[in-house]
Amino acid sequence: MKRHLGLLRLLPLTAVFMLLAGCGEERLSALDPYGPQAEWILDNMILSLYVMALVVIVVFVLYFIAVFKFRKKPGDEELPKQVEGSKALELTWTIIPVILLAILAVPTIWGTYYMAEEVPEAAGSSGEESGDEEQSGEGGDSGNGESSSEESPQGEDALVIDVTGHQFWWQFDYPDGFSAGNEVYIPTNEKVWFNLTASDVIHSFWVPALGGKIDTIPGVENTMWLEANEPGVYKGKCAELCGPSHALMDFKVIAMEPEEYEAWEAEMASGNASGGQSSEESGSEQETSDNDSGEGASAASNGRQAFEDQGCITCHAVDGQGTGQGPTLSNFGDREKIANILEPTDENLEDWIRHPGDIKQGNNMPAFPDMNDEDMNAIVQYLQSLSAEENMNQ
Amino acid sequence: MATATATNTNKSVLWDWLTTVDHKKLAVLYLIAGALFFLKAGLMAIFMRIQLMSAENTFLSGQTFNEFVTMHGTIMLFLAVTPLIFAFMNFVIPLQIGARDVAFPFVNALGFWIFFFGGLLVSVSWFFGGAPDAGWTAYVPLSSGEYGDLGLDFYVLGLQISGLGTLVSAINFIVTIINMRAPGMTMMRLPLFCWTGLVTSILIVFAFTPLAAGLALLMLDRIFGAQYFNPGSGGNPVLWQHIFWIFGHPEVYILVLPAFGIISEVIPAFSKKRLFGYTAMVFATLIIAFLSFMVWVHHMFTVGIGPITNSVFAIATMAIGVPTGIKIFNWLFTMWGGKIIFNTAMLCASSFVPTFVLGGVTGVMLAMVPVDYLYHDTYFVVAHFHYIVVGGIALGLLAGTFYWYPKMFGHKLNEKLGQLMFWMFYVGFHLTFFIQHILGLIGMPRRVFTYLDGQGMETMNLVSSIGAFMMGAAIIVLLINVVYSAYTSKRVTVRDPWDARTLEWATTTPVPEYNFAQTPQVRSLDPWFYEKVHGDGTMKPAEPMDEIHMPNGSILPLTIGLGLFVWGFGMIMMQMENPLIPEWIVIGAGVIITFGSMLLHSIHEDHGYHIPLDKIKKIEKEVS
Structure with missing residues (x-):
């Protein structure tokens, strides 16, 4: 205004x-x-x-x-x-x-x-x-x-992102095949379209500073567009009562300059963020953690192992793909908030993994109250190291 | 009590009240039941405001908050405001049209008891694993068997039963108003409260039936594994929203039209002027009622139905603003040039007008589809509809309470306490709800149990909570007033303590069981005022004084309602994990009680009784 x-x-x-x-x-x-x-x-x-x-x-x-x-x-x-x-x-x-x-x-x-x-x-x-x-x-x-x-990009198709609302998180699937959880990245100054649906109950997708809202309804696909004038982090909320943690079902829209966004998109599409230290050029998918070349990488690789051993990987993808079971963690280190409500500190992350139900009542993530400290630390370090933004800036 | 002169005095008082078919006593029963539900739902609102007083408060959990939010809405709309309105309709309409009772006194009692037991069924959910928690709108899939717990079964069956009672009563009112009018009381001489009562009753018949159908479908989905609303099996969750709002939007008018009616009685009475533009008021009511069925999609603009549908419903919604505006200006011009007496009833009634306008204009703003994409499901909407239901309906009901109280209970409510209550309530109301408009615009969705720190919402929520506490305190003052006045207020012995205009004030206070010893002859709109000015101050009788035929009381309405309660509970037991007794026994018992009572009513001939002439003369002499 x-x-x-x-x-x-x-x-x-x-x-x-x-x-x-x-x-x-x-x-x-x-x-x-x-x-x-x-x-x-x-x-x-x-x-x-x-x-x-x-x-x-x-x-x-x-x-x-x-x-x-x-x-x-x-x-x-x-x-x-x-x-x-x-x-x-x-x-x-x-x-x-x-x-x-x-x-x-x-x-x-x-x-x-x-x-x-x-x-x-x-x-x-x-x-x-x-x-x-x-x-x-x-x-x-x-x-x-x-x-x-x-x-808007010359001759290119508009960006269309598939949105799925879940109790109590958001899944964002990009046309290039990768997925983002709870935080959706868009380029500035162009209309971005969203195809929205839900997997369980009705939610509503709302970013007040960017535009109106539309319901995400299981079995129905809705479409809306948003456009951001400036780069920045815009807060979004679920606006339809969807269960005990409805109030905590926030998300973020992160708008980037178009060039920056393209770099981010390429990084995410390469699936490298999960490798932590892998270089941008390699481009190939890093399914396992065999690239322990740098210092700190071993901690991360232990983390990767623990992430698999503890069963986190059953629901949380870290290779850029997404599942409907839980938010993808491919770029977890970039998150503004953990589970959209907690500051992204190691203590909060540990707290969340141990007692997710206390923080977001009724959410589907199982609790790990008794996980040993070693695994916990490894997982926390590993997750915090997953970053797309860091890699693309290299 | 209004009926101390009743004939059968050899029965106990309790039995008398449980079996009564007298519209005046049923009105009191409705009033008590409605007030109790109102207090309960109001208390829940206070708890919710305590929870929202500060950011990230932990007074209530998300689950408990959702249960409160659901029950607050459900109770207020179905179990508090509806019976309060029925209380006034029951008491006033037969008196205003010069009738001895409603058309079907037995059905009247039946309506009350079915409603009451339905409400009770919704309420007992607290003792069986928690209240319904999917919002008063119970959107599927959140309310489906997969995501909604046992509470929703209580919601579905309790509302089904109480809705049946409401439906039965509404039909009774329609017949009463059409058929039972005194000679000379043409439709265009009908007091506006009767008009709105008639229109509301018609709306109930057309709106509660889709609700009953929708609830039946949801019941089939939940209890019998049907798939009407299950997207996984080809059902459609949006279907529920359509069915619900086809009921839900007229429901708003079902509640607000009688409030309009009350205002249209109180303002002329205390302005000492006839209602400005009576004919326009009647037709505005009819147009509002008609349009109310044409606008339900405005609750669903963000569902994604498409721009054509959304535009059509936006225009229809805006159109409602016109007849409502007509009403507003007619009330203003009723006061204009009058000689206004400001007592509590008039304070409530007159302040209704600007408050309702504030709720009305936000309603028009909400009709602008693209802007509604912002407002929808935020605190802006919460503020909007509370301006309608609290600033409109609640003020109307308070006005009606203070206005008709002397006729109902034989004494006035205390004026000083009344005015204290009014100002506390009115200031508290604006504090609570005005600021919620802004809360919605800065990004607070509705039905949230908390909000995060640092979003600029703390102060406004605190103000809102303080306002809510003021309103709570005002209601406590009202309760004190009721008790205090019962002990200290002077008995009203005159017919017409307010110097009012309509026929109910032509009856003696307390109103005898038969209302009018002789049916009055109506010669004009505002017949009582007409006789005071142009006649000798008494109604001309339309018939010679004779024996009066009255209906006998009956316990059967209560047992029919009780049977439905038992049946409903048995249906819910089908969903319980380990019921103590097999559910079919309970279902069977309910069915036997209900149908047995009906059978008994059918085979037992009851021709009522006659009040002998000398007794009527004696009563008339006593009271006048």
Whole structure:
């Protein structure tokens, strides 16, 4: 809501909103949008607020005049005039609301189609988009919308990520065949599409600072797009009651500059993150931990062994692939949070492995309260060493 | 009590209340049952607000919170507000239309007891492994056999039974209002509370039937292994949402229309003016009722049904704003030019108007589909519907309580305590809910048992909790008021303590069992006011004074309800792991009790009794 508000921001209500934007956390609050969709939503919310403020003011003024002016005075026993009604007044307060609602109906329908935009088949869809843009009028999104279609990768297909909601984590499958758990990486300044479904109960995918939400429903596939204007970590939440830990079913959207994103994508696709120390160029899949060349690598390789011995690998993939059983840990070392709620320290990780059910009630991960310290340390070290971001920066 | 003059005084008081078919006593029963459920659900809300007072609080676990959130919603809508509204409809409608009772007094009692035992069945879930925990909307698959525990079986069967009671009562009200009006009480002279009662009853008939069907399907899924909503076997979880909201949206209007009706009675009474635009009000009610069946998808905008459907339902939803606006302005202009007396009833009724507007405008904002993608399932929605149900319905019910209390119980509620309650409640209400709009916008989803530190939500949640405690304190003041007034308030002996307008105030206080010794002749809208101004201050009788035919009380409504409770419990036992007794015995016992009672009712001829003329004359002399 920085530059695109135009004249609206001179008005007092908008100022209130700019103040309120400071209340919430940055990159979480919808009052501080970071993408064209979220900006559209905020602008139209403010538009509707102005229309509604008009109604509220009229009612409140009439109400307070009536309440203060027409009180019964002591001793005044005379009956007031018994008015039956007034056709003219009835018509007025029928027609004016109809007009006000019509004003809101136009952007409503336009925006519904704007947000329901399908995945473009290939390049060339941008022409269609800018055609829509011209009608936007009060939408105020035109600047961003256009830039997005221009900057989208030349001739390439749009990025489409498959999202699956699970109790209580998120699975993100990328077109290149790798998977990410709980934290989804996207390039900035282009529309990224999400195909969403769920494996167990209904969840809802919501990144307030980037756009609206859509439900993930088992047996149904929904589609939505999001776009981030700036690199950063955007917080997402599950918005549909899905069980005891519904409140803790957060996720992150990590937006990167397109070049950086491509490097990340290549790194993830190579499956090397799990190798810890393996070099980027090798490219081949590192199924086992036989590359103990550097110092610290042996700890990691012990960790890998423990990870397999303790059975973690049954549910958690570390080679870039994903399973529906548990979040893939291929790039665990990059996580902003453990299980999306704990700071990524070694102690928290150990705590989580020993008592996941205490931290996220009702989640499906078995507890390992009695795992020996050696294995635990090895696993913790190993998991913390899994990083895609580190490798791609080398 | 209102019925101290009843004839059969040789039975015990308890037996009298358990067997009563008198609409005035059933109203009191509804009032007590509704109030108890209301207190229970309110207490749950307080517990939830304690949990949300600070970030990452551990007062309640996620599971317990979900059970509270579910029961709070379920009880408030099905078991608290519905019976409270029925309490007023039961008491007031026969009096306002000049009738001796509802059309089917036995069915009236049946409706109450079925509702009551259904509510009881939902409530006992706490003692059998936990309450339902899938939200009051019970979305599948979370409420399916795979993910939902035994609590959901109580939800499904308890609501099925209590819904049956509601349905039965609604049909009774429709027949009563259509057929039992006094001579001269044409439809366009019907007080607005009767109109809204009639429309609500019609809505119940059309909305509770899909709910019953949906609950039956869910029961088949859960208990008998059907697959209607199981996506793995070709079922569809979205189907449940459609069925639920086809019921769920009209349900909102089922509750709010009678509140509109109460406001439309109280505001004219204390403004000393007739209702502005009566005809427009009636038609606005009818249009709202019609449209309420056309908008259910606005609860499902984020389900992904597609832009065409979403747009159509958005426009339909916005359209509801128009008739509602008509009502708002008519109330304003009823007060305009009046001579307003501000007592507690009028404070509640008049403050309803601006509060409801605040809830209404957020409703229109929610109808904007793309912006709803932001609001949906956040605290913004929580704030919106609490402005409707607390700022609207609860204020309406409080207004109705203070307004009709003297007619129901023979004395007024204390004014000082009443006004204290009003201000505490009103300020607490805005503190609690206004700030929740913003909480939703900064990223707080609804139905969360906690929120993480550092998201800027701590202060606002604390304010909201403080507001909730104020509302809780206000309700305690109301309870004190009820007890205090019962001991200290002066008995009302006049017919019309408020100098009001409609026919219920033409009856003596306390209202005799037969309501009107002679059916009144209605000559105008606001007939009682008309006779006070244009007549001699008494209703003209439409018939000579004669014996009055009254129905006998019966214990059978209670036993039919009890049988359904036993049957429902037996059905749930099919899901229990180690029931103490085989479930078929319990199911069988329930069926035998219910159908046995029905059979008994059918073969036992009961023609009621007649109150002899001299006795009526004696009663009339005593009370006037």
